[in-house]
Amino acid sequence: MLEASSVDVATTGMCSGISALVRGSSTRLIASSGLEWTGISLELHDASPVERYESVSADHLISVFVDHPSSGETSLSSGRFVPYIYHPGAINLFPAGPIPACRPFTKTKMIICALDPGLVRDVGEELNSPAVPDFRRTVDLHDQSLKSIVMLLAAEADSGGSSGKLYAEHLAHAMVLRFLWLAGGMRDAKPSQQIALPNRALRRVLDKMRAEVASDHNLNSLAAESGYSKSHFLRVFRAGVGCSPHQWLTQLRIERAKKMLQTESTPLIDIAAACGFSSHAHFSSTFRQLAGVTPSIYRRSRGLIT
Secondary structure, three states, X not given: OOOOEEEEOXXXXXXXXXHHHHOOEEEEEEEOOOOOOOOEEEEEEEEOOOOEOOEEEOOEEEEEEOOOOEEEEEEXXXXXXXXXXXXXXXXXXXXXXXEOOEXXXXXXXXXXXXXXXXXXXXXXXXXXXXXXXXXXXXXXXXXXXXXXHHHHHHHHHHOOOOXXXXXXXXXXXXXXXXXXXXXXXXXXXXXXXXXXXXXXXXXXXXXXXXXXXXXXXXXXXXXXXXXXXXXXXXXXXXXXXXXXXXXHHHHHHHHHHHHHHHHOOOOHHHHHXXXXXXXXXXXXXXXXXXXOOOHHHHHHHOOOOO
């Protein structure tokens, strides 16, 4: 978890990412910086109740309010201010472009996600969705699917990326899809009708994952191995295997760990590393979730638990 730090970002001009929305004094509690996520960044902020001037964002922004209600005033295009109150779980969507000035009356705690417009455009094109000239700015939205994705990504950032790139990229892709739908970018999308990868392509992907079970796979490389776009690959992989690539990879890692626990006296921390887990704690919690017992108990059973 990132140590809490105070930030005070510029309040004028074009800003990239989250700084365009923060625009002033704030304590950053979680950040995805350093995790090498592609096309997306995430931060949890506890912002002070100070006036925030209009800014311009180079990225699409999603904010989810957490912990307590936030109230204040926001400006309209006419320059007139109107009151607002956002309760925990409320979501605001800001397409790339102007962000109106606001006057918070209370501290504002929110998770902010920034989406690279290039990533959003690529996902839309993969889905055969026509280009949308203007996404809709939406405030006080309540969408459980998008909120769940944001909360999972926040937990992943807080853990230091313990589940790996493939997990984060899968969630980021799901977030982009939801943003496209909610902001008006998938009204006429026409997904491919193909429902499964050809057996040869699927075998190539599965063989790669089996051979490199400890590698930190990413969505780009697996999709390239299949010969399909990322969006199409994710859909047809699930249709053919019954789960996401990250879930399949996790199952492979647990199966390898079981074999090592049954036949070797290797320390658990070394088994965790050999099977691609980021830490002993992450290995133990994942193993218990899927196998029903901890690795040490499984080892003592010497294979009596299957």
